[in-house]
Structure formats: C-alpha cells, structure tokens
Amino acid sequence: MSTPRNEFLKQEQFDTIVIGGGIAGAATCFYLAQNGAHAALLDMYDLNTGASGRNAGSLHGQIQYEPFDQLGVDWARTFLPALEFLADSISLWKGLPELLNSDLEISSNGGIMVAEKEEDLRQLQIKVDLENSIGIPSTMLSQSELVAKAPYVSQHMVGAAFCPIEGKANPLLATPAFAKKARELGATIHTGVEVLKIDKMKDSFLLTTTSGDYRCKKIVLTSNAGLSRLVGPLGLDAQVVNSPVQVSVTEQIQHYIKYLFYFTTEKLTLKQAKSGSVLIGGGWPATTHSDGSISVNPDSLRSNLRVALKVVPGLSPVKVIRTWVGMGSQTPDQRPVIDSLPGFPGAYVGIYPSLGFSAGPLLGKTLAELTLNGESERDLSAFRFDRFASPAAALVGSEN
Ligand SMILES: Cc1cc2nc3c(=O)[nH]c(=O)nc-3n(C[C@H](O)[C@H](O)[C@H](O)COP(=O)(O)OP(=O)(O)OC[C@H]3O[C@@H](n4cnc5c(N)ncnc54)[C@H](O)[C@@H]3O)c2cc1C
Known part of the structure; x- marks a missing residue:
C-alpha cells in the first residue's frame, strides 16, 4: 500500500x-x-x-520614465542600485539558453524611449547621465538618428534615448x-x-x-x-500593493520592429516577438472587481492602442487578437x-x-x-x- x-x-x-x-x-x-x-x-x-x-516580456535596463517624471531625480538616484541589479540580471539572461538548455527567445537589440516634446529630451538627457554614472551605456538619439534607426516611428517624435542593453524574452x-x-x-x-x-x-x-x-x-x-x-x-x-495591469498582442506580421519602444508622454511598451506578433503594454490598469477578480479595462485598452499608433502609425491596419490581465505589485x-x-x-x-x-x-x-x-x-x-x-x-x- x-x-x-x-x-x-x-x-x-x-x-x-x-x-x-x-x-x-x-x-x-x-x-x-x-x-x-x-x-x-x-x-x-x-x-x-x-x-x-x-507579462510583456520586456527586459528593462533603464529608469522608467513615469516614476522618473513623477518622483524626480532624487528618487532616480535612490533607484540606481535597483537599476544595477536589472543590468546584471540582463547579463545573466544572456547565458540562460545554454545553462537551461532552452531557447527563451531572448534578443537584446536595445530599447528606445521616444519623445515628442523638446522638454522631454532635456529630461531624458538627465536620465541618460544617471544611467551612464553606473555604467549603463545609454545615449541620446537626435531626430535624424532616430529616423535612421527606426524609420517606422512617427515623424512627430523629436528624438529619443537609446539603452542598448535592453531587449525581450518569452515569458x-x-x-x-x-x-x-x-x-x-x-x-x-x-x-x-x-x-x-x-x-x-x-x-x-x-x-x-x-x-x-x-x-x-x-x-x-x-x-x-x-x-x-x-x-x-x-x-x-x-x-x-497589488497592481493589476494589462497587455495586448496583435496578429503575426512581417518582422520590422527591432527595438523595445517606450514613449515619454504616455504609458507604452511596444515590441515585436519572435513569432511576429507585436506586444503592446506599458502598465495600463486593468479593472478590479469587488470580489478581487480582475478583467480587461476597455478604456485602458483604447488608450494603450491609441498611444501605440501615435508612436508606430504603420500598425493601424494590424489586428489585436488578445488582451489579458495580470496581477503585478508595487512597493512604496x-x-x-x-x-x-x-x-x-x-x-x-x-x-x-x-x-x-x-x-x-x-x-x-x-x-x-x-x-x-x-x-x-x-x-x-x-x-x-x-x-x-x-x-x-x-x-x-x-x-x-
Ligand atoms: C501584465 C504585466 C506585464 C508586465 N510586464 C513586464 C515586463 O515586460 N517586463 C518585466 O520585467 N516585468 C513585467 N511585469 C512584472 C513581472 O511580470 C513581475 O514583476 C514578475 O513576473 C514577478 O515574478 P514573481 O516570480 O516574483 O511573481 P509571480 O510570477 O506573480 O509568482 C508568484 C507565485 O506565487 C504563488 N503564490 C502566491 N501566494 C501563494 C501561497 N500562499 N502559496 C503558494 N503559492 C503562492 C502564485 O500563485 C504565483 O504563481 C509585468 C507584470 C504584469 C502583471
């Protein structure tokens, strides 16, 4: 027995x-x-x-713009040890396929944070300087450099910051x-x-x-x-504090989005997965119900897609096939x-x-x-x- x-x-x-x-x-x-x-x-x-x-599978190696903008440079300085941790983790990610004997669909072409306002470029420069201070090789991109790297980004963008260590993996x-x-x-x-x-x-x-x-x-x-x-x-x-957010994915399209994109004006992460689907997120809130369950928030979905099209207008004919929610978390x-x-x-x-x-x-x-x-x-x-x-x-x- x-x-x-x-x-x-x-x-x-x-x-x-x-x-x-x-x-x-x-x-x-x-x-x-x-x-x-x-x-x-x-x-x-x-x-x-x-x-x-x-999650959306972004491998983040730069200070996120929203807390930087809202909480300021002093907060960003206190975040630097956490940023170093992220950078070292991204280095670790690169050895995982061999260590775990598994293709995790990792790529590290870098992340581009685009700006549509000159004053945001000044903020991005401060952020880049902070990142450089701990060895993260971020740089600023002029408008022409941005167009040369990513011609599909809206011409309304005046420049960007580029963080070469960033990328994506399959969650x-x-x-x-x-x-x-x-x-x-x-x-x-x-x-x-x-x-x-x-x-x-x-x-x-x-x-x-x-x-x-x-x-x-x-x-x-x-x-x-x-x-x-x-x-x-x-x-x-x-x-x-629990923080429910949502992510959307499009149908599979021809590969052309090489980088992880963010936008300084509104929440956005956008990248193209190995399958060809485009993942669109950035921390838009999902709806929490009285029983604690969470579901897709249609207003967040509309806003998230509007922002994505503002940055990469060529995505407008592409169909979103699924949006899902996940319970994230946040410390003070x-x-x-x-x-x-x-x-x-x-x-x-x-x-x-x-x-x-x-x-x-x-x-x-x-x-x-x-x-x-x-x-x-x-x-x-x-x-x-x-x-x-x-x-x-x-x-x-x-x-x-
Ligand atoms: C929609 C969304 C998009 C995101 N996008 C990104 C991104 O692009 N890049 C990025 O870096 N991060 C992203 N994040 C954040 C990232 O996903 C999380 O920070 C990370 O996955 C947390 O991992 P974890 O293992 O700590 O927790 P989890 O993956 O949440 O795992 C915790 C586990 O604990 C279990 N558990 C809880 N309580 C108990 C219990 N009492 N007994 C037994 N089991 C228990 C749960 O079932 C769960 O499986 C995103 C988060 C969300 C929600």
Whole structure:
C-alpha cells in the first residue's frame, strides 16, 4: 500500500522550501538545486500562472520614465542600485539558453524611449547621465538618428534615448525552463499547494498547506502579490500593493520592429516577438472587481492602442487578437525587497515590483545565495524589508 501524500510529506524534511512558482521562485529553486540543496517549490496554482507568465516580456535596463517624471531625480538616484541589479540580471539572461538548455527567445537589440516634446529630451538627457554614472551605456538619439534607426516611428517624435542593453524574452518559456532544470537537479515541485500558515519552530519551519504540512530548515518567499497575506499573520507589514495591469498582442506580421519602444508622454511598451506578433503594454490598469477578480479595462485598452499608433502609425491596419490581465505589485519606493524576514532567521523574501521579469534570474540567484550562505556578494542594503518604517520612504508610483 502506498503512503498517503500528506503522511509522506510530513516525514520528508527539506533544506529549503520556496513559496511561489513564478520566475523568481523557479530561478531560486534552480540555483538552490544547482548548489546541492534539497529544495522544494510550492505554488497554489500551476507554475507561471502569476505575473511571470502574463507579462510583456520586456527586459528593462533603464529608469522608467513615469516614476522618473513623477518622483524626480532624487528618487532616480535612490533607484540606481535597483537599476544595477536589472543590468546584471540582463547579463545573466544572456547565458540562460545554454545553462537551461532552452531557447527563451531572448534578443537584446536595445530599447528606445521616444519623445515628442523638446522638454522631454532635456529630461531624458538627465536620465541618460544617471544611467551612464553606473555604467549603463545609454545615449541620446537626435531626430535624424532616430529616423535612421527606426524609420517606422512617427515623424512627430523629436528624438529619443537609446539603452542598448535592453531587449525581450518569452515569458511563457522562462519559468518552465528554470523549473524543468531544477527538477532534473533533484528539486521537488508541487503545484496546487497553497501555503496557508507559516510557523517558526525551534530549528525549522512548519508550513500548513492545503495539502498537509511541510517541514524545512529554511524558507524563501517569492509569492509576489500573495506576499502580504503570508507575512501579515507573522506580524510583518510587507507594504506591497497589488497592481493589476494589462497587455495586448496583435496578429503575426512581417518582422520590422527591432527595438523595445517606450514613449515619454504616455504609458507604452511596444515590441515585436519572435513569432511576429507585436506586444503592446506599458502598465495600463486593468479593472478590479469587488470580489478581487480582475478583467480587461476597455478604456485602458483604447488608450494603450491609441498611444501605440501615435508612436508606430504603420500598425493601424494590424489586428489585436488578445488582451489579458495580470496581477503585478508595487512597493512604496518602487525598489525591490531582497532580505531575510525580520525576526525570522532562516526565512528570506524576494520581490522585484513591476520589472520583476527582467530581474527574475538574478533575484533567484541572489535569494539562493542568501539562503545557502546567509549573505550575498551584492550590497543589498537598498533592498531591506524594513526600510519603509522610515517616513521618508513614503513614495508612491506605478507599474511599468
Ligand atoms: C501584465 C504585466 C506585464 C508586465 N510586464 C513586464 C515586463 O515586460 N517586463 C518585466 O520585467 N516585468 C513585467 N511585469 C512584472 C513581472 O511580470 C513581475 O514583476 C514578475 O513576473 C514577478 O515574478 P514573481 O516570480 O516574483 O511573481 P509571480 O510570477 O506573480 O509568482 C508568484 C507565485 O506565487 C504563488 N503564490 C502566491 N501566494 C501563494 C501561497 N500562499 N502559496 C503558494 N503559492 C503562492 C502564485 O500563485 C504565483 O504563481 C509585468 C507584470 C504584469 C502583471
């Protein structure tokens, strides 16, 4: 007679359990397993059903314009450690196809932030200088340089900033590739298992789940929009606000959009996927209903498409075939949280709000390093869990 699953789980003690099967959790589990840890990954639904499988696939390596414009240069300076993190993660992305033995449809032709107003160009120059100060090789493009690079961009644009390290990858492929490799290295992955409660025992953690109890020495929380629900009962306030946004995709067309595009005046990300479809997003809000469910907001859809056509008018005959929503998250200062959980030695937390697909591989690697060694080679002081206790941190921004 086989052992009932719950009984079996009660007997098995893992070194580390990672809670949340998005890109951050799957990458963490992979790097743990790669370093010989007896690791498990749990997700309440299936892998990649959260933001990691619903995002627009942009690999961001520049300061986003909306928070820069709204929160100012002082905020942008405090964001630089988070930007360095993104740049290093993009470097990591480039080695993933070989490491994971999987084509993740990565390309890194660069990102172009176009402007239609001269005053925005002055702002972009300040932003470029800040990016250059940490080694990101962004440059300004004059109107003629922009036309030479991307003749399909509207002639109303007066110039742009170009960030050569940016690009795209396929969100439907990355998390499953990390999870597959983690399994091959001996990690345990259980889906349909919701963690309901975390208890700290003397030398271990006890997780009460919808599939019985799990025990482990250490835990890593990568539950993103579900973080507050998990740490609230521990007496901790994660200060993470959920932020539902939407993305649209067009029919497949001939390849001609080589770069990731943004627009300074209104929210936009626009890029062409390997399949030929054009992905149009930029953080336009979805509708949240009274029961907490989310759905496409038609006003956001209209605005998003209007902005896309303003930047690339030649897309007007192209059909949008699908729009979907995803639950993103945001911290008060838009920086990530990468830390141990205050008061709970052996528990770690990682969340990179709104740009977390780009950051996911390095977030996983850093969390694994923290879990295995208790410290990281990176300076993580800007990403502490408890920094919001200071009133100066009361900055509010938006999803990108
Ligand atoms: C529409 C949209 C577009 C975006 N576009 C981009 C983009 O182009 N580029 C970019 O860099 N970023 C983008 N982002 C942000 C990016 O997708 C996220 O920051 C990133 O995917 C977060 O990854 P994660 O692994 O931390 O979280 P998630 O992918 O959200 O995974 C968290 C997982 O935890 C599970 N979970 C939660 N609570 C529990 C529990 N109690 N027990 C068990 N499991 C639990 C959930 O089921 C979920 O699968 C976008 C986000 C959205 C929503």
